[in-house]
Amino acid sequence: MAATALSVNVNKVAVLRNSRGGALPDPLRAADACLRVGAQGITVHPRPDRRHITAEDVVALRPLCAGRGELNIEGNPFAAARPGYPGLLELAREARPEQVTLVPDGDGQITSDHGFDLERDAERLAPLVAEFRALGARVSLFVDAGSKGLSRVREIGAQRIEIYTGPFAEAHAAGRAGDALARCAATARSARALGLGVNAGHDLSQDNLGDFLRAVPAVQEVSIGHALFGEALYAGLERTVKFYLALIATA
Numbered sequence: 001m002a003a004t005a006l007s008v009n010v011n012k013v014a015v016l017r018n019s020r021g022g023a024l025p026d027p028l029r030a031a032d033a034c035l036r037v038g039a040q041g042i043t044v045h046p047r048p049d050r051r052h053i054t055a056e057d058v059v060a061l062r063p064l065c066a067g068r069g070e071l072n073i074e075g076n077p078f079a080a081a082r083p084g085y086p087g088l089l090e091l092a093r094e095a096r097p098e099q100v101t102l103v104p105d106g107d108g109q110i111t112s113d114h115g116f117d118l119e120r121d122a123e124r125l126a127p128l129v130a131e132f133r134a135l136g137a138r139v140s141l142f143v144d145a146g147s148k149g150l151s152r153v154r155e156i157g158a159q160r161i162e163i164y165t166g167p168f169a170e171a172h173a174a175g176r177a178g179d180a181l182a183r184c185a186a187t188a189r190s191a192r193a194l195g196l197g198v199n200a201g202h203d204l205s206q207d208n209l210g211d212f213l214r215a216v217p218a219v220q221e222v223s224i225g226h227a228l229f230g231e232a233l234y235a236g237l238e239r240t241v242k243f244y245l246a247l248i249a250t251a
């Protein structure tokens with residue numbers, strides 16, 4: 001199976017930029033550097049409150065990624081459009097990403113902290129999945145490790161799951177990742193048996209990614225942002241991305 005793709009989430013560059021209301025640092029320059037050293041994709045999670053990535057950033061990333069890497073747009077497909085935030089479906093219409101990752105985040109959440117309740121949510125997700133697919137996007141659903149109802153992902157036409165790795169990362173930092181890893185591995189195996197692709201993300205880092213990839217089979221893509229840009233503050237962005245690529249290649 002092909003090696004795991006690295007999709008760098010550039011949200012945190014936009015956090016720094018927006019903190020002073022100017023244009024620097026530029027998330028597009030960061031994305032360009034990541035792609036230049038070999039990252040296979042760029043992920044963004046535009047949120048309705050425009051705390052970091054804006055709709056304008058998303059549209060501008062499209063030509064920058066073209067032919068160089070996949071554009072993955074994350075978001076809650078039910079979040080209402082408002083001034084400055086056209087909604088995930090409209091963003092996908094404008095940016096035509098290779099992938100959309102549907103995440104059940106509430107508007108006020110500080111970050112993503114859970115996956116969909118697939119048995120409850122699948123029915124109302126189905127028409128949206130069809131719309132995103134009609135735009136040519138691969139659809140991935142953000143799910144908790146151990147989530148029930150994985151078969152519903154396939155039934156409504158989504159092609160992948162993204163395993164929420166926050167609990168694994170927390171357990172790993174506490175030196176007790178065994179159970180969390182086993183849940184992630186079992187979820188990945190169940191998804192593959194259903195013909196679904198497997199992505200993973202949230203709080204992955206240089207410290208925990210190797211253990212994760214060695215334990216969880218057939219992960220097609222990891223999306224990493226928060227830890228990566230924190231590490232890059234000290235080591236530099238291109239060097240940090242190259243480190244992740246080497247770590248993935250040797251996991």
Ligand SMILES: CC(=O)[C@@H](O)[C@H](O)COP(=O)(O)O
Nearest residue numbers: 011045074103111112201202
């Ligand atoms: C879905 C996921 O785990 C990440 O996209 C996370 O939501 C990053 O969002 P923030 O950068 O706003 O924390």
Ligand SMILES: NCC(=O)COP(=O)(O)O
Nearest residue numbers: 201202203223224225226
């Ligand atoms: N889907 C996870 C993502 O895009 C980045 O999450 P994080 O590395 O910023 O926690």
